Amino acid sequence: RAADDVRRRFGRLDVLINNAAIHYDTGSRALQADWTVIRKAFETNVFGAWRVAAAFAPLLGAGGHGRLVHVSSEGGSLASMGAGAPAYSTSKATLNALTRVLAAELRGSGVLVNAICPGWVATDMGGPGGRPVAQGAAGIVWAATLPDDGPTGGFFRDGKGLPW
Numbered sequence: 458r459a460a461d462d463v464r465r466r467f468g469r470l471d472v473l474i475n476n477a478a479i480h481y482d483t484g485s486r487a488l489q490a491d492w493t494v495i496r497k498a499f500e501t502n503v504f505g506a507w508r509v510a511a512a513f514a515p516l517l518g519a520g521g522h523g524r525l526v527h528v529s530s531e532g533g534s535l536a537s538m539g540a541g542a543p544a545y546s547t548s549k550a551t552l553n554a555l556t557r558v559l560a561a562e563l564r565g566s567g568v569l570v571n572a573i574c575p576g577w578v579a580t581d582m583g584g585p586g587g588r589p590v591a592q593g594a595a596g597i598v599w600a601a602t603l604p605d606d607g608p609t610g611g612f613f614r615d616g617k618g619l620p621w
């Protein structure tokens with residue numbers, strides 16, 4: 458319905474930021490999985506982002522310069538992944554995989570697709586002690602405003618590449 462509304466009113470979408478995520482389950486272990494938590498995490502962190510991206514992709518392509526940003530986390534990096542946070546880390550790894558697939562499928566359309574880690578940010582999820590929200594958001598704004606020859610299918614924090 459949101460995509461239909463944007464299509465009717467504007468005919469295109471310049472930027473889509475998939476930011477919503479839940480269940481930073483640091484106290485949990487994969488071998489004692491709470492399947493309700495795992496399923497809910499995937500619904501929001503992966504399937505939500507996926508469905509919204511699919512619904513809006515034609516509108517992102519319509520302007521010829523669309524930017525699709527997945528707010529991910531280094532917690533989803535396979536390179537540094539260890540024990541714990543099973544719902545969060547595996548769902549963010551899947552979001553990163555989706556970033557690669559969508560970037561490849563949209564290559565040539567003018568739409569750039571990237572995954573961004575905002576760092577540890579002092580939000581409700583991050584809690585006190587993290588960096589200010591504006592600092593975490595800056596890397597997301599960077600990805601949302603890339604020039605046409607900017608990167609696609611990448612994983613970044615503060616505009617610098619992160620290992621997958």
Ligand SMILES: NC(=O)c1ccc[n+]([C@@H]2O[C@H](COP(=O)([O-])OP(=O)(O)OC[C@H]3O[C@@H](n4cnc5c(N)ncnc54)[C@H](OP(=O)(O)O)[C@@H]3O)[C@@H](O)[C@H]2O)c1
Pocket residue numbers: 475476477478479501505528529530531574575576577578579580581582583584587
């Ligand atoms: N904070 C950190 O240190 C940190 C580190 C790395 C990555 N990240 C990533 O940064 C992004 C933002 O996180 P945050 O720290 O701002 O988390 P947050 O404080 O918990 O906020 C999460 C936001 O997502 C929304 N949301 C959750 N489920 C939703 C759903 N099904 N549909 C629509 N909106 C939904 C929430 O809306 P309501 O308030 O209405 O529920 C809330 O506005 C996430 O992708 C997170 O994984 C955060």
